[in-house]
Amino acid sequence: MISKVTCDIREAVAGIGDGATVMISGFGRAGQPVELIDALVAHGAGELTIVSNNAGSGDTGIAALLAAGRVRKVVCSFPRQSDSWVFDRLYCAGKIELELVPQGNLAERIRAAGAGIGAFFTPTGVGTALAVGKEHRTIDGREHVLEFSIHADAALISALHGDRHGNLVYRKTGRNFGPIMATAATTTIAQVDSCLDLGDLDPEAVVTPGIYVDHVVPVGERAWLAAGVFVGGSDATGRPLDDSVRR
Numbered sequence: 001m002i003s004k005v006t007c008d009i010r011e012a013v014a015g016i017g018d019g020a021t022v023m024i025s026g027f028g029r030a031g032q033p034v035e036l037i038d039a040l041v042a043h044g045a046g047e048l049t050i051v052s053n054n055a056g057s058g059d060t061g062i063a064a065l066l067a068a069g070r071v072r073k074v075v076c077s078f079p080r081q082s083d084s085w086v087f088d089r090l091y092c093a094g095k096i097e098l099e100l101v102p103q104g105n106l107a108e109r110i111r112a113a114g115a116g117i118g119a120f121f122t123p124t125g126v127g128t129a130l131a132v133g134k135e136h137r138t139i140d141g142r143e144h145v146l147e148f149s150i151h152a153d154a155a156l157i158s159a160l161h162g163d164r165h166g167n168l169v170y171r172k173t174g175r176n177f178g179p180i181m182a183t184a185a186t187t188t189i190a191q192v193d194s195c196l197d198l199g200d201l202d203p204e205a206v207v208t209p210g211i212y213v214d215h216v217v218p219v220g221e222r223a224w225l226a227a228g229v230f231v232g233g234s235d236a237t238g239r240p241l242d243d244s245v246r247r
Contacts, residue, residue, distance in 0.1 A: 009039040022154045023051045024155075025181050026176065045070065048070055051075045058083045072096070074096060154189060156191075159208070162194075165198065168207060168213060188215075192216055
């Protein structure tokens with residue numbers, strides 16, 4: 001009987017070694033696998049390359065991984081925001097490398113890896129510092145730049161529900177980068193709010209088929225997320241928000 005359910009979250013990330021490239025889903029906090037990231041921090045792997053939309057916020061999630069000194073390089077679209085002080089400090093001190101990628105290019109580079117496409121041409125980035133040193137080609141009268149796909153050793157993603165075969169459904173915007181990252185990694189580890197019995201997931205609602213998932217980790221109700229609303233957030237000045245509020 002096939003079962004990809006791993007109840008020990010530490011066991012799920014145990015195969016991630018030093019120097020690994022790790023994709024982490026999320027658009028800010030939405031869809032970020034915070035519990036898996038915490039397990040990775042505790043696991044101790046270092047010299048990691050992290051591929052994510054953001055470079056962490058506040059002191060939790062990706063920011064905690066950076067603060068622990070485990071990350072060598074970040075590949076992302078939005079490294080800086082009002083509460084990205086961990087990344088800012090490390091980058092300004094020359095302790096972390098950054099590869100800045102336009103968001104559409106980042107998504108397509110990940111998707112291309114999952115589809116078996118080695119590289120593609122895009123007009124995004126042409127004429128900017130991001131295109132320096134890259135191959136250029138004129139297509140239909142418009143300049144394009146060559147971008148290579150991004151593969152990872154592991155993908156850490158977050159979904160709403162899963163089953164023991166690894167099929168996943170997501171909650172609204174929490175879906176973001178999860179589905180494409182699941183296809184582009186050698187090992188995909190998905191944390192889910194709950195693991196349902198086979199047949200309980202509507203096949204038409206399954207976004208990530210189990211063939212792409214190696215471990216399903218049920219994490220249950222999370223203290224920072226209540227009924228889909230982020231709890232304990234802060235405003236632009238860093239002042240805590242009581243009783244909720246950022247979707």
